[in-house]
Amino acid sequence: MARGAAQTVTLKDVAERVGVTPAAVSMALSGSRRISTATADRIRQTAADLGYVPSSAAKALRSRRSGAIAVIVPNSTQHVFGHSYFMHVLTGVSSAANERDVQVLISTSASEASGLTAYERVMRSRTADGAIVTSAAIGDTNIERLTASGLPVVLLGNYPDLPTATSVGWDDVQASQMVTAHLIEEHGARRLLHVTGPLDHQTAVDRREGFLRATRAAGIEAGAAIAEGDFSERSGFDALAGYDLGGAGFDAVVFANDDMAFGGLQRLRVLGLRAPEDVAVVGFDDFGLSRTTDPGITSVHVPAEELARIAAERLFALIDESQTAPTRDDLQVSLVRRRSCGCPEQDVVLLSD
Amino acid sequence: MARGAAQTVTLKDVAERVGVTPAAVSMALSGSRRISTATADRIRQTAADLGYVPSSAAKALRSRRSGAIAVIVPNSTQHVFGHSYFMHVLTGVSSAANERDVQVLISTSASEASGLTAYERVMRSRTADGAIVTSAAIGDTNIERLTASGLPVVLLGNYPDLPTATSVGWDDVQASQMVTAHLIEEHGARRLLHVTGPLDHQTAVDRREGFLRATRAAGIEAGAAIAEGDFSERSGFDALAGYDLGGAGFDAVVFANDDMAFGGLQRLRVLGLRAPEDVAVVGFDDFGLSRTTDPGITSVHVPAEELARIAAERLFALIDESQTAPTRDDLQVSLVRRRSCGCPEQDVVLLSD
DNA sequence: CTGAAAGCGCTTACAG
DNA sequence: CTGAAAGCGCTTACAG
Known part of the structure; x- marks a missing residue:
């Protein structure tokens, strides 16, 4: 009534x-x-x-709990991770939060009043009881301060410089080694080019390392080269300029994500080269794009939504102090074979809903 | 310090x-x-x-303003609108909110304690000062109650049954008529099939109406047919089953969104038919997918981010009572010509960043 | 113009 | 065990 x-x-x-x-x-x-x-x-x-x-305000004031958590997107990240990743994260966090009647607020960076970042204010003002940080550049001092402050924070990804932080991620080195090894072992690639993400992000560093380990393990590091990209489609397109591709040149390109791989496919088309016939191509992430292109892009499927769900659970544990020591969760990734690497064409695969 | x-x-x-x-x-x-x-x-x-x-709680309690707005995603919407749409909305709302140091919280439906929906609780508890509703089924009583309550609410899309609500949208009828007319006038389509979205959503009804008006205006309504889909890729794939396509059958399919169009392209492939040579195809939304497929999907570009920005501005005006009467904003959409309808192949088009 | 009290709506720590 | 006060941290309406 x-x-x-x-x-x-x-x-x-x-x-x-x-x-x-x-x-x-x-x-x-x-x-x-x-x-x-x-x-x-x-x-x-x-x-x-x-x-x-x-009244949520009265309740929060009295009980010293806002009943909300923040999903923080550092400004450095805005162009680094695309919409897809963030949506998966948000879906995972929301579903976990819903189960506990916790509100989710999203905090991108804004005005830096009084020298505090937007998200530090969110935390210090007790607008949120804790935060999930979607990704940050290596050595981002804002994130370091936030984790060092003792406020409940869970980081997504790998932060070797912040060993005392609670984080959830997967092993990018191993994953990248796996997909590179696939090209070498299954498709006979011998001259491989890797297009990196922005190297101030650990993900990009780790994926490069995995590439290098795979070529080293196969004894073909002499044929391996590195080009720097920034995870954007355009950088994948641009990165291939100036390299000798196909024929006696590179026979495979490992892109550090799918957006760049798609840019790369477009470069190949402009050059009149075919993937996988002239150059094998693989990407990383499998957030959707890689399934829709022609050829489909072989990729590493990354469980972003599960990542976020687990991060939220960890955060709740930190907030209610049922967990006090920092934890690290490592999730499983998987290789998704599509045509761009030379694997046989898949049957029609439709999104399940 | x-x-x-x-x-x-x-x-x-x-x-x-x-x-x-x-x-x-x-x-x-x-x-x-x-x-x-x-x-x-x-x-x-x-x-x-x-x-x-x-302290945000103390400030909120005393000043009776939470300093936050909610983005509401009715549960009926979860499968109706994909990630892309929601991300554009979130981006637009966030950027507008950031400019005013307003927090953004996202409210998907959860537990219905005390018979109130999650978002009604958010509003009544004053956790948010106002809400943006991303989309709701026709006759959703929760939304009706929310708008009728007098709380500041802005709806995205078209709600002919809620004339007193403030809303922001675009003209789906006209847009759908435009893209259908394009097939008829530019590509000589004469036997057209329309695959609708879920018809309990106004968007789907309007896009169907635009299709019908275009075929009627061209005097070819006898050759026009309607198949029901639900905006999912699978429904686009399934909807084409049982129709005679290509040759003496339908020479064009108007899908009510791009996801279904992509499902449709996969059906055509299974059938051994080519788009656009055997069947011309168009979609709707242009959130990204339509640019990456092969052929690229001709679509109606829809300004979702701008939609959300404007909605946020309207909401702020309602909250601070600088606006009291309901308003309606109509945004411009545009036709994006790609290969699936028979238009010439585009040069490489990369995402700007 | 300025100082200091009242009170927003809760929950919990305390007195009985 | 139960009742009723204190107080969370602010802002604003009021008294001087």
Whole structure:
């Protein structure tokens, strides 16, 4: 029977109607056993009749818990990770938060009033009880300060310089080694080019390292080369300029993500080269794009949504102090074979829903 | 000089250090002219030295403003709109909110405690000062109640049944008519099939209506047919089953979005038919996918990010009551010609960044 | 113009 | 065990 929202119904209103104190109402609604079942029932009924909804501000002020967590997107990240990654993260965080009636707020960087970043303000103002950091550049001092502050924070990805931080990720080195080895072992690649992501991000550094390890393990490091990209489609397109591709040149390109691989495919097309016939191509992430291109891009599937779910669970544990020591979770990735590397064409694969 | 966040610095701490009352500090920091410049400077300096950050809960409780807005995703929408649309919306809302130091919280539906939807609770609890609703099914009573409650709400899309709501959108009827007319006039299509979205959503109804108007205007309604889809890739794939395509059959398919068009392209491939040579195909939305497929999908580009930015501005106006009457903004869409309809192949088009 | 109290709506620590 | 006060940290309405 929630009537017009003009005037708010408070605990006091419910208390007066029932003839008890606001404290009693508060306790009854939070399920305290101090209130008799009969009274509690009457209180709950009356609260429902009046359309009582607790004030989140009053509750937060009194209990010192906002009931919200923040998903932080450092500004350095805006162009580094595309929409897809962030959406998977948000989906995972939201579903975990929903289960606990926790609000999710997203904090991209904004005005730096008083020298604090937007997200440091969010934390210090207790707007959120904790934060999930989607990704940050190596040595980002803002993130370091945030983790060092002791506030509940969970980092997504790998942060070797922040060993005391709680983080969730996967092994990019091993994953990149795996996909590179696939090209070498399954498709006979011998002259491989790697197009990196921005090297101020650990992900890019790790994927490069995996590439190098695979070529070294195969004894073909002499035929391996590195070109620097920044995870953008354009940088994948640009990175191939000036390299001898196909024929006696590079026979395979390992892109550090799918967006760059797609840019690379377009460069090959401009050059009149075919993938995989002239040059084998692989990407990384498998957020969707790699499935839709022609040829489909062989990639490393990365469980971004699960990553975020686990991060949220870890964060809740830090917030309610059921977890105190920092943890590290490592998730499994998997190779997705498509045509761009030379694997046989897949049957039609539709998104499940 | 922000020291460890363990104990919070309050107005009182700043006040004691400076030797004034908390009220004076509050006023100084909010720029009130009541406090002399000299004192205000000392207060600001001390606040910065101590690392003072106002408690958002206390501020919200006292001022009756949370300083946050909610982006609501009705559960009916989860499978209806994909990630891309939502990300564009979030980007637009965030950038507008950042400019005003407003927090953005996302509210998908969760537990229905006390018979209220998650977002109704968000509004009634004053966790957010207003809400942007990304899309809702026709006749969604939750949305109707929310708009009827008088709380600041802006709807994205078209809601003919809610004429008193403030909304921002574009003309789906006209847009769909435009892209259908393109097939008829530029490519000589005469037997057209339309695959709709879920018809409990106005967008799907409107796009169907645009298709029908275009075929009627061309006097070829006898050759026009309707198949029902639900905006999912699979439904686009499935919708084409049982229709005679190419040759003497349908020479063009108008999909109500790009995901379905992509599913449709895969069906054509399975059938051994080519687009555009055997069947011309067009989609709708242009959120990214349509640019990456082969052939590229001719589509209607829809300004989702701008939509969200404008919605946020409208919402701010409703919240601070600088706007009281409901408004309706209509944005411009545009036809993006790619190969799937028979237009010439584009040069390489890379994402700008 | 300025100082200091009242009070936003809760929850919890305390007194009885 | 239960009742009713204190107080979270602010801002604003009021008294002087």
